[in-house]
Amino acid sequence: MDDAGTRLDPRTFATLLVTEENDRVAVQLNRPAVRNAIDAQMVAELHRVCGSLETAPKILLLTGIPGDEATGMPGIFASGADVSELLERRREDALKGINSGLFTRIAALPMPVIAALDGYALGGGAELAYAADFRIGTRALRMGQPETSLGIMAAAGATWRLKELVGEPLAKEILLAGRILTGEGCLAAGLITELVESADLLPAAHALADAIARQDPLAVQATKRIFHEPRDAHPGVDNLAQAELFESPAKFARMQAFLDRRKP
Template sequence: MNDAGTALDASAFVTLLVEERGDRLAVQLNRPEVRNAIDQTMVDELHAVCAYLERTPKVLILSGTAADPETGAKAIFASGADIAQLRERRRDDALAGINSSLFDRIAKLPMPVIAALDGYALGGGAELAYAADFRIGTSGLRMGNPETGLGIMAAAGATWRLRELVGEPLAKEILLAGRTLTGEECLSAGLITELVEPGALLDAAHALAGRIARQEPLAVRLTKTVFHSPREVHPLIDNLTQGLLFESAAKFDRMQQFLDRKKQS
């Protein structure tokens, strides 16, 4: 976990399990004893992951703890912020945006982020998932924002990301009435794009990462940036970015390969 170095030291993490491949980084939240509650240590370690991916762009896969039939432990993505720590936070902590700044950083990573969701994804755990570019879930997924029941609000992105993802009526039901969605309801609402069996969840996430990795990396990075740009900068930003890509060597190589395959078919 070295921000200044050139490689990610997976052995330095205590709340995350990290597996790195050539084109992706798989990060598992790993505090099962407290249902993967997001504490300050996890926040710091996820910032270190972001710092690495900002220097070395790769697809990020975020997952939680799988169910364990031997112990009876249930699957969990993240139950939210650590309530014991959250109870002691005051006004200045809220203004510091501890979770919101992290989730915004994750959303802005150069390459896409995939959230693989099983079990509870609640509160801050749900907001972490909302910050991803893709969400894949299981029928056992339970996603929602119960913050108002604890006397606070969902302040790490849910009040605006969730509205963009599922629309205002359902977003208000989740945020103001404490509705928790099942995996099937998440799929119906478009909050997840795929519903798979728990044992196939990570395979599905890696398959999606593989499809992304087959695209031209610079084109993916710039498309993500343009996609999230404010409406008022379009179409100028589209034209300027396309101009950059039109001059790239990868564009000429990939288009020539396409033409060569077409001649052979």
């Protein structure tokens, strides 16, 4: 569903390829001429997707252009924010938090977000991936933050999300020295949870989505929401969320089914 309460219409997107199923929405970033650089139109279209998923929660799969192992062409998730637009932005634009606002919204979606990463995931593309709950990558993945080489900083989440994901020393090397991680390096750092071949990337992402979809959606949403609460909010928020789930029809149905399966 979109903001108007209907299913997302793939024909209305210019920078995204959108496929909606009953339990998930797959979104492929699709600006191949500029290596999937994130521009204002892509930001606006991703906001539309968020509006739909906030109204009718589903798993979100974010992908880029897949690689072609037969021809040796690497895939690309997103090469970063569109530099031609960044060049024209001024102080007022920075204060709007154009990309950071979008990535914060994606991170806060009710259901989990899976980023399937192949080829370049740089700058804003990497920061978009950091906002996901899960990241799966390929050996061709190249991930990093080249912003300081362009006279700006990574201001859409990298300065704090990356530190939480990989620790301060490596985060500083990526942010301040421009280190680019390979797929193997991302796996070793815990930045991705699975390393696959390019041809297996989308199936692996859907397999993870399948595993999530087998869980109770309300329980998944509650768990994700409570997971991100500040430390001093626990255990109170846990107890409140559990109290709601204890009264849900799905709890009774799923527990009764579990007990029935155990009967001789």
